[in-house]
Amino acid sequence: MRRSLLSLLSLVILAVVVVALTSAVARRVCVHQLASSDDDLDWLRQEFSLNQSDLLRVRQLHEGYLPRCRDFCERIALKNRELESLLATNNTVTAAVEQKIREIAALRAECQTGMLRHFQEVSAVMPPDQGRRYFAEMQQLTLGQHQQFEHSMSPASAAHGHH
């Protein structure tokens, strides 16, 4: 009696192990195959069902936007380093620190505006429905992150730590 129970239990464990192992291997192979592309626009092509001519126009806009994006990246990183070094030398919030924070905020605002313009341009070359969906999703994935953070900081939010 006990032997049959043990055999059945062993079979069940073996089955779970087989499924777990094969799914892990299949997942790994699948991710390796699908995510091995060097093209940044692969996701756009798949998600928004872009045809070759749509993708070509999107690619032109994307390549035109990348230098501006890199420029923003470098400027924001530079300002952040300057702010960090100011805070490292002096522990107080000086006028220079305030000024640097304002500069970073202005740069972020400029960057956000640039991003929104780019999203608008890209959505305009997509089929209308896909364009609207792209614009909404991009707002949520980029600017939405900051809005969520700010929302969590608002006094009305239950997640706020101060009472």
Added chain:
Amino acid sequence: MNTSSPDDSRLRGILRDARPAPELPPGFQNSVWRRIEHADTELTNTFAGLEALVGWLLRPRHAFVGATALVLVGITIGVVQGGNLAHDLARDRYVSAISPLTTR
């Protein structure tokens, strides 16, 4: 050493009379034994069923079909999960390419 007094035995008698034991129904003992035997048989049947199931599963043909089915289930789960993961990675790649503000 008997320490019980005549009062104790009188008290025991009164208590016994106060709680009269009901008469057992006829065939009570037999029915109890029948139920015990029935329970034993049920347990034996369950284990016999399990043993038959294990034997059936371990037959080469059934074991092969079962193993193949498990591998197919595993591959299906892996492909679905891998597809979703690859999709998320591709999306993150695009977003980090176009957004200097994204910290991913």
